[in-house]
Amino acid sequence: MKTNCYLWPIYFYLLLHYVCADSIEEKIRNDPDLSEFYALLEASQLANVTLQYKQVTIFAPTNSAFQMYGNLRDDPNTLVLYHMTSAPKRTDQLGTSSLSLYSELEGSPPVWITHRTGQYHDDIYVNNARLLFIQSNIMGTEKNGNEQVLHKIDEVLVPTRSQKSASKRLYNPTALEFLENYESLIQHPHRVRSFRQKVQQFNKQDIFKTEGGHTFFIPVDEGFKNERAAFIDEKIIDGHVIPKQVLFTNPTKKDAPFQTLANGDNDIRVVILFTQEQRGSTIINYVKSHTLLGDGKHTQGVVLAEIVKANIPVKNGVIHLIQKPLMVVDSTVKDLLQEKDGGILNNFVNAIKDMGMEGEEFLNKLERSHDITLFAPCNKALEGDLTLNSILRDKQRFLDILNMHLVVDNRLYVEKILKHNRNKIFQAHTLSRGKNLYFNVVDSGTNRTMSVEGGGVNATVVQSDLAATNGIIHIIDRVLGVPCTTIWDKLRTDPMLNSTFYLGNLQGFNRQLNDTKRKFTYFVPRDKAWTDARVLFPSTIKKLFMHEFAYHATRILERHLIISDVNEPPYTIERIKQLTTNRTNRSYGGFLDVELPTVRGSLKLFIEERPNNTYVINWRGEQIHVFRPNVECTNGIIHVIDLPLLQERDVRVNRATKKHVTYLLALVCVFIKLF
Incomplete structure (x- = not known):
């Protein structure tokens, strides 16, 4: 744990709680920011007994955390006991890397602790909830004088358990048990039958029941349309598992690559990255597989999938339900744009469709062409710009701008651009006559940023190398060809x-x-x-x-x-x-x-x-x-x-001028010495 002058107020705060003899129950009761949690605590007889007689750590969600999650009070025993773990641990005792603590809930399902480097101290997460550092390490004792610790968190922890009506109750399922018993575990409109059948077909059950802590991505049935299931093989199933790391969405570093089980051989190499998009006040989480090294069956490039239900804790890690399978490239550039109503490119697709016949022809061009590279502006790039809105109403001007975003007969992967950019500024011809795109890649080893200029506008590539059957898409943060600077x-x-x-x-x-x-x-x-x-x-x-x-x-x-x-x-x-x-x-x-x-x-x-x-x-x-x-x-x-x-x-300077300058400098030196 980092230590510096900024932490002294925290240590003083901890000292006050050490000398204070109030019980943890009293401190929760007297804290107005924990009234929602205390109401659940009062309703749970088991939780009250635990507080009176056992050493525990309590992770208490604040009132605002409950307001985000709606009605979760049907079973106070389940909810409150999952926020209690069986040993008192201050923040400096929560380790320096991912670990699990066993909750007081029946079956002892774990809560997962993650550390992320912060400015003054490590941020600590419990599952996906951030521990509120300045409001934590609140000490108390139970009736026998043993220590108890209270930490405040900013999200409610929800355990993964069977419904009471289920014929086979599961209290602490593994990822495999979750997959096999999904319908009794999750109240959600999605289903996972297609992926489950593929896991069974290729006898890959073992990777979902392996002990330890891992991250699992399970595509829902909605993502298996157009006979996509036929593309799933053993390698693709392996590419849905990140071994030995439990990655919840909030604490996980965005756009950082994590190795998958698909990297066991030298024939292919696949990493997974988390990313997100902000739509208004809402954060949309995505995950993307990046096939860095492909083969005849597995295409190089990125597959982006929205996380439709994130952060489902299980006995051996965490599960994220995703919109469609990773690593599967079976859509044209046009289909990829229109998938799931465009998703991160929804505004771009709608702007094209609003053009009528011209827009439809442009989309058809994306389907007919081969080896194309499309630079597609993200949703935010097409919001709230009066100049842009005016251009969108001019169909011919907008069509010319669209053509500037398209390179034909050339798949411009980031690696390819980086290779060409080492000796000179790389440029590519677009479908708009006389309009080129100019590229710059800054590669710092761990971070790589690619920018593209077209028509005087510099745009940053925010999602690169999205793979399609007939080309690739780079998502950019600006519309090219629409000037916005002097x-x-x-x-x-x-x-x-x-x-x-x-x-x-x-x-x-x-x-x-x-x-x-x-x-x-x-x-x-x-x-x-x-x-x-x-x-x-x-x-x-x-x-x-x-x-x-x-x-x-x-x-x-x-x-x-x-x-x-x-x-x-x-x-x-x-x-x-x-x-x-x-x-x-x-x-x-x-x-x-x-x-x-x-x-x-x-x-x-x-x-x-x-x-x-x-x-x-x-x-x-x-x-x-x-x-x-x-x-x-x-x-x-x-x-x-x-x-x-x-x-x-x-540029000519005559000698007389030089002599005059020298003379003036000499006079200045004399003046300085005199005064």
Whole structure:
């Protein structure tokens, strides 16, 4: 247990409870926050006898915990006794890893203790309930003077037991007994017959009755439609068990991989991760299997399933009922989107369907195409944005945006993108002509974050590699192609535009880029462009990045910036190219420079289109590749270029100026010495 100055108030609090002679029963009775629990305690004769004569630890839910769970008071003996364990244990005696304590309930079903590292102390969980640390370690004694301990928790603990009407009563079932006797144990609309039959068919009962503490995922019958049961084999059943770890949803670290029983051989490797989505004030828990290494029968990628009933404690661990089987890939991208009304992608699916015929055609395209990668915005990404709502009503604009989210003939797994991204910025063509996606993967060993940019919008991949029969889905947190930042904010946050942003800050040039009453077209050299220019013009670039030459940096950037009236469209690459081709003569091989009105005079250039929708700027005899054209912002557009619009003679410092600067510095030094 961690110790520091923040814990002294807690230790003082514990000392007060040690010297206080009140019984635990009195302390519960006198605590207004435990009145609901005390009402159950009063109604249970067995619990009162236990409190009077036995050493116990009591995990008492607060009143707010009972309010979350509704009516659980039908059997006070069962409920209260499950919150009592047979030995007094303070928080520092609850171990440092997962362990079980046997409750006072008939059959001694365990409660599972889990530790999670907190800021000042380890958070402790009892099943899925968090122990309220500052309100715990309340000490008391029973009639014979033996110690008792009271801890407050934020959820009600519910044991897994047969109904009283069941012909065969089960008081402390294993996971196998739960599977075989589900109907008598759980009052729930779902059933688990299909998975149970598969466990029996492949003689896999042993893994569900193994002693110790394990985590079991049991898919409900609803998830076995479309003959999905035919795909279940021994490996897939093994992939539904995490051995030697008892993982309840609240204390378990999200998006952390846990090894499954399917990893016994070298042919496949499967991990399971917990994740969640917040819908309003509701948290939806999911679990996902990630087949890292597949074979002919088991497809690489992620299968995401909602947890329809979580945290069912059993004798040998915990069970989570899930929406559908893990590891089974039998749906197209279209079917996966529409499964369970879209689930985490419900808003995205509804937006597509609201387009009518155009939306239906897009969904059919997802079904007909092969080896596709779809970047699908999550529910939250399509909520409450007025600009986005306006775009959704424009069917043609929205269709163009949808096409920007789709890459065809290429399954872009995260591993594949990471491999391509090691030496250069990886980009992929989308179904929207001339619109590419640009990727960045930050891999810190334990954490890996992938971002994708399309149409000027940076989105983070929140769920990756969802596997379908004809492709994969990455779930992202933003809608691509719908600008939501100014040019200033885009420069500030884009990791490959740091150098231009730095130069623009030297004399306040950047401040104007937040103005939403004007339209800007900005040719922005990326960081690599300045690095390459340093090789061509070492002295010039060195001066530009020095504060004393800030004026020159500003003057150079002004050459890159076009300012238009707010109602005038920005200069897209296509618009500039059109202006170029409309003004032909024999100059420059048949093209005449277009004059664009910049802050400093005019910018004369012309655009050439190369294969694969790439563009080159011709300026003063230089050919400059456009790395990212048409990066949209709320107040204009950015073209990211591979060299600055710069020549060596642009920065000149005459010797007289140098002599004057040296003279002024000498005067300053003399002044400092005199005074």
